[in-house]
Amino acid sequence: MTSLANLAGIATEEDEYLRGFTDKALATTYDQFISALYKSISTAIEKLEAQSHLIEHEGEDATTARIIMFLEGAGYDATQANRSGNVDIVVKRMQRGFVWIGEAKKYNSVSDLREGYLQLATRYTPGNSNTGISYGGLIGYLRRPNAKSHVDAWRREFGGLEVARDATITDCEYFGPLAFNSEHPHQGTGMPFRVWHICAKLYFYPQDSSGRESAVGAERAITHARLISEDQPPPS
Amino acid sequence: MNSRELLIQRIAKIFGDGEELFASTVLIDYLILNPNTGHINLEFVRQLGSAAGAQLTDKGILRSLQYLSGDSVRLIDVCFELIEDEWRIFDLNQEQVQAARDEKINPITGFDDSEILNRIFMFYRPQHDALARLEGG
Numbered sequence: 223m224t225s226l227a228n229l230a231g232i233a234t235e236e237d238e239y240l241r242g243f244t245d246k247a248l249a250t251t252y253d254q255f256i257s258a259l260y261k262s263i264s265t266a267i268e269k270l271e272a273q274s275h276l277i278e279h280e281g282e283d284a285t286t287a288r289i290i291m292f293l294e295g296a297g298y299d300a301t302q303a304n305r306s307g308n309v310d311i312v313v314k315r316m317q318r319g320f321v322w323i324g325e326a327k328k329y330n331s332v333s334d335l336r337e338g339y340l341q342l343a344t345r346y347t348p349g350n351s352n353t354g355i356s357y358g359g360l361i362g363y364l365r366r367p368n369a370k371s372h373v374d375a376w377r378r379e380f381g382g383l384e385v386a387r388d389a390t391i392t393d394c395e396y397f398g399p400l401a402f403n404s405e406h407p408h409q410g411t412g413m414p415f416r417v418w419h420i421c422a423k424l425y426f427y428p429q430d431s432s433g434r435e436s437a438v439g440a441e442r443a444i445t446h447a448r449l450i451s452e453d454q455p456p457p458s
Numbered sequence: 459m460n461s462r463e464l465l466i467q468r469i470a471k472i473f474g475d476g477e478e479l480f481a482s483t484v485l486i487d488y489l490i491l492n493p494n495t496g497h498i499n500l501e502f503v504r505q506l507g508s509a510a511g512a513q514l515t516d517k518g519i520l521r522s523l524q525y526l527s528g529d530s531v532r533l534i535d536v537c538f539e540l541i542e543d544e545w546r547i548f549d550l551n552q553e554q555v556q557a558a559r560d561e562k563i564n565p566i567t568g569f570d571d572s573e574i575l576n577r578i579f580m581f582y583r584p585q586h587d588a589l590a591r592l593e594g595g
Contacts, residue, residue: 223499223501224500224516225577225578226559227576232500232520240520247536247552295525297524297528298530299529
């Protein structure tokens with residue numbers, strides 16, 4: 223028989239599906255559910271980033287489907303479901319009434335994330351608990367260089383949104399400066415709405431000889447030059 | 459998901475054609491034939507796999523059990539028990555297991571017990587409604 227002590231040696235943190243195994247199995251509160259879920263979402267994002275060379279031309283929905291399928295494999299009820307509009311990711315634990323909603327957007331500019339955040343915060347019905355606190359997530363698929371400058375730009379933009387006025391911003395324990403957490407009253411419920419803002423870094427531009435000298439490499443170089451040029455600040 | 463075939467297809471899509479698919483398939487088929495099975499654990503699934511000609515790893519089996527007990531399927535429910543000896547076996551709920559894990563206490567007596575996790579065991583029970591839907595699908 224397998225004791226909990228033995229289980230720790232099987233369900234290790236290195237196993238992408240079994241990471242946080244006992245936390246998932248033992249979660250009885252919404253906060254515990256969210257904490258376990260965030261560990262799994264961080265794994266899903268890391269997995270996506272490790273596959274950036276395979277998915278560099280993939281559309282937003284296909285990339286989101288990868289996250290959903292991973293979460294399902296990790297034991298969650300994760301679907302693309304409709305809650306007052308088209309939500310990208312809904313994760314539920316029906317028997318306890320736990321729900322988390324996530325909006326995933328291709329991050330070409332901060333206006334993409336602004337639109338995504340406004341959908342998340344004002345269009346969709348948030349997940350909640352008996353404490354009234356609700357959680358959500360905004361995932362930006364970034365296929366551009368210099369991720370930090372884009373996250374910083376979104377953070378500044380977010381700070382100016384009327385719907386997020388007086389929001390509290392905290393650091394992300396999983397992705398450091400390339401993500402952040404926010405909290406402000408949800409405009410519908412008036413209760414705290416906590417959102418995890420994640421940048422999935424999917425930019426792929428290898429510059430070693432095999433990367434440079436292939437036909438694909440030449441295409442990437444042109445794309446890279448265009449992206450660098452687009453990211454330059456406008457002349458004053 | 460309401461039939462064996464759909465469920466197996468979904469498992470193959472998520473995990474590929476590996477041991478998770480094999481372990482899940484042998485367990486699903488066993489439970490359809492034996493819905494009153496009371497105690498499913500890693501050893502049990504390992505024996506099912508062995509009888510079907512496969513040597514399954516603990517990780518592969520646990521991934522399968524996690525998926526089949528997960529929120530999207532719930533074909534089986536995760537359960538815990540404290541086994542003190544042959545005569546003293548206690549079912550534990552999740553809060554009791556959390557207390558044992560986080561505070562290293564015996565959840566029945568409340569006493570400190572640094573070895574408690576060696577005597578708490580996880581197992582699974584069939585979720586009969588889900589199993590009936592699977593059979594009827």
